Amino acid sequence: MGAGILLGCIADDFTGASDLANNLVRAGMRVVQTIGVPEGPLSVEVDAVVVALKSRTIAPEQAVAQSLEALAWLQAQGARQIYFKYCSTFDSTPQGNIGPVTEALMDALGCDFTIATPAFPDNGRTVFKGYLFAGDVLLSESGMQNHPLTPMTDPNLVRVLQAQTRRKVGLIDYRAVSQGADAVRARIAELREQGVGMAIVDAVSNEDLLRMGPALKELPLLTAGSGVAIGLPANFGVAPSPQASRLPPAGGLQAVVSGSCSLATNRQVLDFIKSGRPALAIDPLRISAGVDVAAEALAWAEPLLESGPVLVYATADPAAVKAVQGQLGVEEAGAMVERCIAAIARGLVQRGVRQLVVAGGETSGACVQALSIAQLQIGPQIDPGVPWCHAQSVASGGEGLHLTLKSGNFGSDDFFTKSFKMLQA
Ligand code: ADP
Numbered sequence: 001m002g003a004g005i006l007l008g009c010i011a012d013d014f015t016g017a018s019d020l021a022n023n024l025v026r027a028g029m030r031v032v033q034t035i036g037v038p039e040g041p042l043s044v045e046v047d048a049v050v051v052a053l054k055s056r057t058i059a060p061e062q063a064v065a066q067s068l069e070a071l072a073w074l075q076a077q078g079a080r081q082i083y084f085k086y087c088s089t090f091d092s093t094p095q096g097n098i099g100p101v102t103e104a105l106m107d108a109l110g111c112d113f114t115i116a117t118p119a120f121p122d123n124g125r126t127v128f129k130g131y132l133f134a135g136d137v138l139l140s141e142s143g144m145q146n147h148p149l150t151p152m153t154d155p156n157l158v159r160v161l162q163a164q165t166r167r168k169v170g171l172i173d174y175r176a177v178s179q180g181a182d183a184v185r186a187r188i189a190e191l192r193e194q195g196v197g198m199a200i201v202d203a204v205s206n207e208d209l210l211r212m213g214p215a216l217k218e219l220p221l222l223t224a225g226s227g228v229a230i231g232l233p234a235n236f237g238v239a240p241s242p243q244a245s246r247l248p249p250a251g252g253l254q255a256v257v258s259g260s261c262s263l264a265t266n267r268q269v270l271d272f273i274k275s276g277r278p279a280l281a282i283d284p285l286r287i288s289a290g291v292d293v294a295a296e297a298l299a300w301a302e303p304l305l306e307s308g309p310v311l312v313y314a315t316a317d318p319a320a321v322k323a324v325q326g327q328l329g330v331e332e333a334g335a336m337v338e339r340c341i342a343a344i345a346r347g348l349v350q351r352g353v354r355q356l357v358v359a360g361g362e363t364s365g366a367c368v369q370a371l372s373i374a375q376l377q378i379g380p381q382i383d384p385g386v387p388w389c390h391a392q393s394v395a396s397g398g399e400g401l402h403l404t405l406k407s408g409n410f411g412s413d414d415f416f417t418k419s420f421k422m423l424q425a
Contacts, residue, residue, distance in 0.1 A: 004078015006236045007048040010070040010105075011085040012063070012097065014368075015361045015407045017052035020085045020226040021378040022387045024048050027233040028240040031378045033389070035368060037070050041077065044377060047238060049077060056087065057149045060096035064104040071108055081220060082109065083232070088118045088125040088225035089134060089142070090157060091150040092164060099164025102198060102223050106167070111220045113192050115172065116161055119203035120227030123384075126204045130158045130171045157200045167197030174202040177212055184215035198223075206230065247379035247390040250402045250423040252354025254309035255301065256416045259341045259363030261314075261321050262408040268359065269315045272416040278304045279311040284324045284333055287340050294343040302351055309420055312344050315359070338363055342370035349395040354402060357419050361407035368405070371395050376403065382419050383411045 007029065011017035014035070021031045029047035037051055051070040055063035071082060084105055092098045098116070106114060119127040124135045134142035138155040145153045154160050162169040176187040184201075191199050203209050206227070213231025216222055222232075233239070256272065258265055273279045280300050287293045297312045304310050314337045316324070325333050345356060345367040358367045368376075376389040379402075386406050393401050404419055412418070 004080075005046060005049055005074070006080050006238070007083055007232060008071075008074030008077065008079025008081070009048060009050040009083040009085055010067050010074070011050055011052050012056040012101075013054060013087070014052045014365055015405070016085055016087060016226065017050045018378070018387070018405060019385050020083075020229055021048075021050045022381055022385060023226050023229040024050075024233065025245050025378045025387065026240065026381065027230055028238040028244050029233050030244050033376045033378060035374055035376075037066070037073050038374065042375070046377075047233070047236070049074065049079075050085070055097060055101070056091055058097070060100040063097035063101050067101045068104055068108055071105060080236075081222065081232075083229065084221065084223040085226060086118065086223070088120050088123060088227070089139060089144050089152060090118045090132060090160060091144075091147065091152070092160070093150055094163045096164050098223070099161055102221075103165050103167060105221050106197065109220045112197060113188065114198055114219055114221045114223055115201050115216065115228075116157070116198050116223045117201040117203060117228060118157075118225035119201070119209065120225050121203060121205045121208070123227070125225060125227065127157065127200065127202045128204055129173055129202065130200045131155045132157050161198060161200065165198065168195050170194065170196035170199040172199045172201045174204065177202050177208050180211050181214040184212050188215065203227070245378070245380040245387070247377060247388060247402065248400050250355055252399075253305040253348075253352045254355040254420050255305065255348045255353045256309060256311040256313075256357040256359070257341050257345050257348070257363070257367065258311065258313040258315045258359035259337055259366075260360030260406070260408055261316055261318070264409040264411055264413075265315050265359045265406075266317060267413045268411060268415045269311065269313050271413045272311050275414075275417050277309055277311065277417070279313065282312060282314040282337070282340060284314060284328065284337050287336050288328055294340050294347060297344050298347040298351065301348060305348075305351065305353065309355075309417070311416060312341070314341060334362065338366040342366040346370045346395045349393060349401060354396065354399065355420060355423055356401065356403050357406065357416060358403065359406045364405035364407065371401070373403070380422070382422055383415060386410050386415075388419070388423060
């Protein structure tokens with residue numbers, strides 16, 4: 001029996017959970033991501049678990065309840081430190097959910113102080129004097145001010161978080177962070193004296209995140225984007241190692257399904273077609289006309305799979321998507337295409353596909369559900385933020401399945417072909 005996990009993480013959405021898991025693996029931890037709170041203990045021995053919730057925009061009471069349930073499970077696995085992961089643009093409203101969830105976790109853990117920082121400079125998220133920048137502009141000028149669910153109109157995170165919590169919010173600013181861990185520890189002691197319960201932390205380079213790492217060792221709870229994770233494994237004596245991302249050997253047939261209409265995905269679809277591999281486009285209007293498009297796609301794919309990867313895609317350019325949405329409605333079109341692609345993914349796995357690339361964040365959620373996947377072991381990174389994973393699926397009849405879930409604008413143009421080459425290497 002292992003001694004239990006080192007780091008227990010609670011993520012407020014699915015792709016954010018993968019992003020965090022990927023950072024931890026790169027820093028040397030063996031990581032499993034679970035879809036929701038697992039019902040029993042883990043089947044593999046790992047250093048960290050990321051429980052993926054969908055709690056970013058639900059009612060605060062529900063987000064709190066789910067997060068506490070995740071906490072209880074992580075504690076039962078022996079987690080020595082808890083990490084609450086949210087979006088690198090601090091997506092939230094004055095009602096929450098970052099403040100209420102943090103507060104509830106602090107109460108449950110009996111801790112009087114924690115940090116909060118979405119900084120991840122290598123990905124263009126920096127915090128200076130408590131102000132969050134996305135790329136070269138303030139959060140409130142980044143487009144996030146118009147987000148449909150969590151409009152971010154104030155770039156000052158001390159103010160933003162203070163509006164969501166009864167605890168006093170403070171700042172560990174760049175002066176302390178640039179001087180290193182001892183200065184951060186001293187600043188934490190000072191803030192505690194002042195009755196501050198949560199502090200936003202500045203970071204303008206990834207070195208800042210690594211520098212502050214040792215100062216975070218004693219805190220029972222950390223709250224952050226995925227960036228802070230790069231400095232944590234060292235606190236547990238864990239160093240980067242290829243062992244961390246090792247997955248069981250890959251076998252079986254190969255396929256790509258894509259429901260993402262992002263620019264990068266459009267380029268990836270074109271690149272795959274140009275490479276000469278077979279590709280089939282899904283027409284949403286035929287799905288809505290009642291044609292069994294999934295069955296058609298599976299019949300098309302079946303004889304081709306033996307000779308290499310195939311692609312089934314709904315990916316289309318913005319004008320085509322608009323036209324479909326105009327006829328079917330935005331949500332209806334989206335949900336219908338997601339269901340169809342998920343059914344195709346399941347059918348492909350039932351037909352022997354054991355290496356599956358899925359493109360699209362929402363599409364990935366639908367596919368993971370259709371494949372009844374509860375846990376993903378995180379493997380090597382294909383492109384920044386996108387790792388290969390290994391999972392057990394009911395559809396693969398007890399055999400393991402290699403899976404990568406690529407959201408929106410991630411990945412190079414040749415992503416759909418190079419992913420498979422990487423698994424064979
Ligand atoms: P991304 O990660 O690129 O945002 P998602 O899968 O999250 O991708 O979202 C894409 C959405 O667009 C999904 O709901 C998908 O079903 C929908 N969609 C895909 N293709 C089409 C299409 N041709 N017309 C309309 N909607 C589509």
